[in-house]
Amino acid sequence: MARSTLPHFRGATVNPHPDLGDKAAHLFKVLVEEYLEQGQPVSSNTIASKSPYTVSSATVRNNMAKLQEHGLVSSPHTSAGRIPTQHGLRFFVDGLISYEPLDHEAEQHVWDELSRDQSRQDLLETASQMLSDFTHLAGLVSMPREEQISLRQVEFLPLTGRQVLAVLIVNEREVQNRVIETSRPYSEVELKQAANFINDSFGGRSLEAIRKGVLDSMSRDKEQINEVLQRAYDIASRTFIESEHDFVVAGERHLVPFTTSGEKVQQLLEAFESKSSIVHLLDACIDGEGVRLFIGEESGYEAFEDYSLITAPYEVKGKVAGVLGVIGPTRMSYQKVVPFVDVTSRVLGHVIENS
The missing domain is CATH 3.30.390.10 (Enolase-like, N-terminal domain)
Incomplete structure (x- = not known):
């Protein structure tokens, strides 16, 4: 199972595909950012117009062909534009994104919501609902370890x-x-x-x-x-029989519009109802440090092959107590979601420890 651990707010790293060249990597970044925002295949003309550098459409097409050879982009049969593959999205989140700290207002909102006087169960439900409301994705929080x-x-x-x-x-x-x-x-x-x-x-x-x-x-x-x-x-x-770590979830409805068929919708709803596959996914994240990403098929579960999972463990008294995160389409705003998941995990751990 492929996994990625990200520092809390990491800047762009060295190009992991140095044979592409800086120009191809830059144009690929433009393509992905446009695709994440619009959700449609991106044409060479659009990439050329969005690039801060002067490039011709022919130059863009040549570089897109190179990117396609590396498996980073694909061209849908019904469109002249291109979209990033899951491998391309992995390249993008690992090497081309600059993560910025969450703004003060949003971080204060996290503290205010989680610091309210509430039971442990209500606290976890508040955290999952807040993750969903901020990202417009499905928010997940696992119960603390026994x-x-x-x-x-x-x-x-x-x-x-x-x-x-x-x-x-x-x-x-x-x-x-x-x-x-x-x-x-x-x-x-x-x-x-x-x-x-x-x-x-x-x-x-x-x-x-x-x-x-x-x-x-x-x-x-x-x-x-x-x-x-x-x-x-x-x-x-x-x-006191041992049981699988349970979790609370909010905002599953946000995922339905991104499913590709009625069968996929059914698989998705069954996954949330049975809980076992999600529990296994969260358990796979609980022993890691920092924010983790599973993109598409990296999760190993067919129901989530069109989605990304972003998680972070929360700690109590220096030990990992559980994990929280969001599930959303692979076409999500990673730069927005990653910092929010990171901050929420640290605040939740602090609140539980001091409650």
Whole structure:
């Protein structure tokens, strides 16, 4: 899976295709910028008129032919103009863009929105909605890793049959409700005993540490522990079962106009509904540093082959807690989106750490 890590606000780098020559690289940059703005194939006459340098249409055509040989542009059958390929867009974002810091007003807006008094869940939803509103793309924020979530207290309430409602108070004030299926029906007294044991033994520890501790204890002490502890371990193992990192999303509707067919729309909606492919994509980004880009087929998922994913991890207490980003058409304003994703990730991490 191809990935790219970008510094926070990197200037244009050395031309990664030196055999093209500076003129061809410059004309290619003009073509891509025009294509990103207009969304249509770009003619040689347009490139010549947009270039700050004096070039003829014939010179542009010769250079476009060279770019096409390198696989950076293509010419749709129905048009005399050219568009950048996905390989060309990768060349553009890696070597030809200058990223500028987010302006003060926009950065202040990020701080204002995320610093409001709100629950952890509402905070993540605010971040995803803000990403969507600013970029007019789909905003994504993964839930914090379990190692960043500490248990304060747990309570178990019987529902029907073998179903139990686990009420977890985590971190300072957040409440999580989980419906679990136990190995047999348990009475209120048994559930109370299990909750007391877990609170006494694991209160204050991360959910990840609790899961590992419970599983280790079950495998090590299974023959020696009494019936009360066996019940507690059974319930705890089902409460703290490892799950895929979930995420919140906003603005999926922004992607529909950019799909090429009804089948693509269906694939896209199914991807958001099932969540698994998006979770895997976010997990692929979570261990990296800085802003990352997946362009088109680089994601490895057919549903996103017409889209780009821009992500950045957010950190809490010096450790990566999750990842956020946007999904949008490959024809997006990378210079606008990258700085906003970068700033939002750093502000979100700061707010969570200090909340």
